[in-house]
Each structure stands twice: as C-alpha cells, then as structure tokens.
Amino acid sequence: MSDETTQKRQAGVLQLGKRPKMVVQRSSVLRSRSMGAHKYIDELPPFLTPFILNVHDVLGDGHCGFRVVAYFLKMTNFGWRYVRNDLLIEIEEHPDLNERVFYGWDRVEEVKTSLQCHSYTAGKEHWMIMPDMEFMISSCYKIIVVHISRQQCLTYFPLRDPPPSLLNTHHLLSIGYLEAVTSWVWK
Numbered sequence: 001m002s003d004e005t006t007q008k009r010q011a012g013v014l015q016l017g018k019r020p021k022m023v024v025q026r027s028s029v030l031r032s033r034s035m036g037a038h039k040y041i042d043e044l045p046p047f048l049t050p051f052i053l054n055v056h057d058v059l060g061d062g063h064c065g066f067r068v069v070a071y072f073l074k075m076t077n078f079g080w081r082y083v084r085n086d087l088l089i090e091i092e093e094h095p096d097l098n099e100r101v102f103y104g105w106d107r108v109e110e111v112k113t114s115l116q117c118h119s120y121t122a123g124k125e126h127w128m129i130m131p132d133m134e135f136m137i138s139s140c141y142k143i144i145v146v147h148i149s150r151q152q153c154l155t156y157f158p159l160r161d162p163p164p165s166l167l168n169t170h171h172l173l174s175i176g177y178l179e180a181v182t183s184w185v186w187k
Contacts, residue, residue, distance in 0.1 A: 043178040044148055055176075061121045065128025065175070069137055072173045081118055087133065088115045090140040097159060101135055111136075130177065135159060137173070149177040 040057065041049055058067040063080040070079025091098050091112055102108050111133070117126035130147060131154060138145045138156040144163055145156040157163045164171035 040176075040178050043150065044176050045150060045153065048148060048153070062117075062124075062127055063122050065130075065133065068175050069141075069173065073141065083137075084115050084117065086140050087136050088112065090136050091115070094139075094160070098136075101159070102132060107132070131156070134175075142171075144172045146172065146174040147177065148174060 040055065041052070044052065056068075056071055058064045058071060063084075066080035066083040069083045070076075073079065073083075075082060091108065095108070098108050098111075099105055102111060111129060114126050114129050117123075134145045134147055134154070134156045137143070139159045139161070142158050142161050142164060144158075147154045147156070
C-alpha cells in the first residue's frame with residue numbers, strides 16, 4: 001500500500017491499536033427451542049420465530065448495532081470501535097459507489113458523521129443507520145446481512161464482490177431490530 005493510500009485511509013479515521021484477530025468459524029447451533037422464552041422474541045416477526053435458533057443480546061449503549069457485528073466477527077468487547085472504523089474506511093475508499101447507494105453526498109456525510117463516535121456511549125446521532133449501514137457491513141466484511149424487524153425483513157449482499165457461498169453459514173449475519181427497546185440482537 002502506498003504512503004498516499006495509507007494517509008488517505010488515516011484521514012478522519014480513529015487510529016486504533018493492534019487489530020484483534022478476527023476468527024469467523026462455525027459455531028455450534030442450539031437445537032433447543034428455549035429461545036421462545038427470550039425476553040425479546042415477541043419483538044420479531046411471529047412467522048420467523050420458529051427458525052430462530054439463538055439470540056445474543058448486546059449492551060444497549062448506543063453502539064449496540066456495531067456490537068452485534070463485532071460479536072459476529074468474534075472480536076473482543078471493544079470490537080465495536082473496529083467495526084465503526086472499518087465502515088468509515090469503507091465509505092471513504094469507495095466514494096463514487098457510496099454516493100450512488102446513498103443518493104447524494106449529503107447522505108454520505110450523514111452516514112460518515114454517525115460512524116465518528118468512539119466514546120463509551122453514543123447519542124442518537126451516532127446510532128447505526130438502517131438500511132445504509134447494512135450495505136456497508138455486507139461489502140466491508142464480504143458477508144450476507146439479513147435485517148429482521150416487525151416492519152420489514154431485508155437481505156443485503158456485497159456490492160463489489162460475489163456473494164459468499166451459502167454453504168458456509170458463518171458468512172450470514174442476521175440482525176434483529178428491537179423497536180420497543182431501540183436495540184439490536186444477533187441471531
């Protein structure tokens with residue numbers, strides 16, 4: 001990578017220490033239906049609940065959407081910082097594509113501003129913006145992202161790469177938006 005490219009990547013991006021090792025591996029799937037008792041299961045579409053095998057609730061501190069992605073990528077407790085940073089790099093390295101995806105530079109700037117928060121709690125202006133972030137998460141990490149909420153269920157594929165093989169379930173991130181608590185869970 002040239003010095004110019006390195007400097008471009010560093011502009012406006014929080015410089016973090018050594019990146020935690022990202023290990024994406026097949027996790028064991030819970031085969032019990034104990035998730036029916038999960039406190040947020042009623043927030044998700046009823047027709048999907050029989051297929052939800054596991055729910056992981058993350059800390060609701062304003063970084064919850066980013067924590068879900070970090071948890072999926074097997075990052076440490078502060079992995080949300082790396083996810084924010086990765087997405088900021090993603091948006092800065094592909095300005096023309098993002099301008100088309102977000103329908104203009106004003107929206108690109110709004111998304112960039114929402115990513116620029118590295119304090120321990122995040123205000124509403126720094127929450128994960130949907131569906132904008134899911135496009136970027138899918139492209140940045142080359143995974144399929146499924147957004148589930150009572151209002152809509154959407155699927156996102158990487159914009160610059162072919163989709164990963166569906167035979168590898170660790171390339172599929174399903175996240176649920178919980179409107180009642182304004183939070184995210186990973187399924």
